[in-house]
Amino acid sequence: MSNQTEYAYKYIRERILDGTFKPTQKLIESQLSELISVSRNTVKKALLKLEQENLVKIENNKGATIKSFTLEEVKNYLEIREALEGLIARSAAKHITDAEVDALEQLLLRMGDFLKQNQFDEYSKLNKEFHSIIYKASRNIQATEMVNMIKTQLMRFQFRTLLIPGRNESSFNEHQMIFTTLKNHDSEKAEEAIKQHISNVRTTIENNYQYLL
Known part of the structure; x- marks a missing residue:
């Protein structure tokens, strides 16, 4: 994982875990890219890593959503x-x-x-x-x-x-x-x-x- 991808991953992860980003909230790649000052491709890689941890759900044509647990x-x-x-x-x-x-x-x-x-x-x-x-x-x-x-x-x-x-x-x-x-x-x-x-x-x-x- 590149330094930028690692940074983006940690940035998003921390905000999911501390409640800044809420369950069921959509994560828009373009907005995150601007917020974190990295490319959209970097954000995409970070979101894939978060999906592996079951913190984010990614669906085709729908993008990423923060996982919510019943x-x-x-x-x-x-x-x-x-x-x-x-x-x-x-x-x-x-x-x-x-x-x-x-x-x-x-x-x-x-x-x-x-x-x-x-x-x-x-x-x-x-x-x-x-x-x-x-x-x-x-x-x-x-x-x-x-x-x-x-x-x-x-x-x-x-x-x-x-x-x-x-x-x-x-x-x-x-x-x-x-x-x-x-x-x-x-x-x-x-x-x-x-x-x-x-x-x-x-x-x-x-x-x-x-x-x-």
Whole structure:
């Protein structure tokens, strides 16, 4: 992928994931070309890459549209993620190092501080780092790749769920429980804790779907 195509791809992708470009919105190549200051051919290549990630749908003679997921599709994705994250957490509990445990503990402290200050964007970034450490500790590259693909599909929901009253505190408590099980190298409890966390995310989205679009 050329530098310009990579730039266009990242530009469009970021705006899909942060909600600037909305689900079902049409992406007009000529407009994007002017907006990003690249050729239409470059935009076309970027959109094809986004289609491979299931973020964009391209139809002949209709152009590109931002992918929209039904509630049923979102629930299915999260059920798959729950199963995969359970496998990852079980393995991570066996293999996690003292240094990784320390890193998780430091992240939790900072997450708590950001939560108290209602800095949800910063909390969300650290949340991502927290899970990344667990993925690395698991040594299961294939499961991690599949989870990251699913998380990309649903990233637009992730930040908004923290705005649901009470969800941010629940999320933090769930991460504390996950941390404790990993620190204790308790594979069974770690799997149980992270599956409960994903299940709670699914329930939150299911109960508030119309507000999260």
